[in-house]
Amino acid sequence: MPTLATCSTREAADAIERADVAVVPTGSTEQHGPALPLGMDHYAARAFAGAVAERDDVVSLPTIPVGVSPHHMQFDGSLTVSAETFAAYVRETVESLSEHGLRKVVFVNGHGGNVDALSRVARDLRATETAFAPTWNWWDAVDDLADDRFDEGGGHADAAESSLVWHLHEEHVDPDALTDAEAGGADSWGSSVHGATVGFDTIDFTESGAVGKPTQASPEAGADLFDAAASELAALVDWLAARPIADCWQRDHR
Template sequence: MYLGDEAWPDLETYFEEESLALVPTGSTEQHGPHLPEATDHLIAEAFAREAAERTGYLCTPTINVGVSGHHRQFHGTMWVDPPAFREYVESLTRNLTEHGIDRVIYVNAHGGNVPHLREVGARLRQDETAFAIEWMWNESIPDLVDELFEQNGPHGGPKETAMIQHLRSELVHDDRLEEARDGGIPSVDAAGTVKHGSRTFYDAADNTENGVLGDQTDATAEKGEEMFEAASDQLVELCEWVAAREFEELLPEPHV
């Protein structure tokens, strides 16, 4: 069920019977010369809607702009500062609890959001408002990703390229895949920006001239479909696990 499609009287039964919501979170940022800036939020929304379709759980509108300041040197990248992002996500989640939601899965597709979603979730759990957790699609199927790609990226690499080829092929510039590979770098290690155990870089542009890593020519829509199905299965199982728990089970352990 997608919240935005429903009239308010038709949501009453859901909030009476269910307590779980899926909140897709992504970004609007550069993904190299071959992928759209919408890449992350398109992926997040696709997974959240797929899981909602399979399970009947509620999917909210997508948070399209995230913590992406580290891509600011590239045209069109949008971002909010981390405190603003955390405050917004927490406020939105507390809004859901007003309707009876007490468990939330942030269906996330942008690495820059991860620590901030975790921080928000920890605060909400600590004050016993809600159990809110972050889910990252590729982290749910690491073995498959490693099996499909010799070097998966991470950013704008073949795994994201394959996913968008599957979900929105018309947005992929297939004629620029070699350009993306040759103008980027294979990995962060190859950039040489880790010095004596220190990550000396802060921005994507410190590592890669065109903003991406990995071999984009290794991507296919078929690989994207395989990852989408496998990760969707994992998200559905996570939904069912979270929904089956008594709320008290999800709260912090008492002081020893």
């Protein structure tokens, strides 16, 4: 099925009537070190949403390309909105979709900084019985595969992310810069002192902006990650499509 943005209003009416689930790709435009494009996260979200949007029972909304990224703003080109702005935008977008009768939604998310806001939105939408909208993060869907494939703690612009975007958009990746990304990067995300988190911004613990071992990346590994994650997303859509909307709302224990 084409994305909602490419439909005429007549085509949209037909698409929404046939659909069981909408997917909303959310990402960011932020630094991913010297080798990867700023659009890494929303490229990934758009690609995964597109993988399931080919189904007749799915409608894909336009990608939301800027997310909650204040911790990356010391790096050139990074864009951010507040968590409150992002949450309001996403919530109101889904509310408008619900007015047309489609109330099962998956947030296909490509950026970790969006997770808390999306979780709050999902809870609010469910509480008002506007929509049932779980968040799907591609990296969680392939955690075991990434652990088997790469020797890294990972975290940002790592081997997994580098591989995925290399597979999706080879033209936007500079493989020669992966060495610099790793040399100036960190082995794991964050920084702490005596149990307290002191790495508030990415630059506090990585000079290059990368966290992990991006030199282990390859487009072939990216293809495997994409296929595995897309299969998990399709299974989630199957589960949600089959679930009665009445079973999606909060239960009354009284």
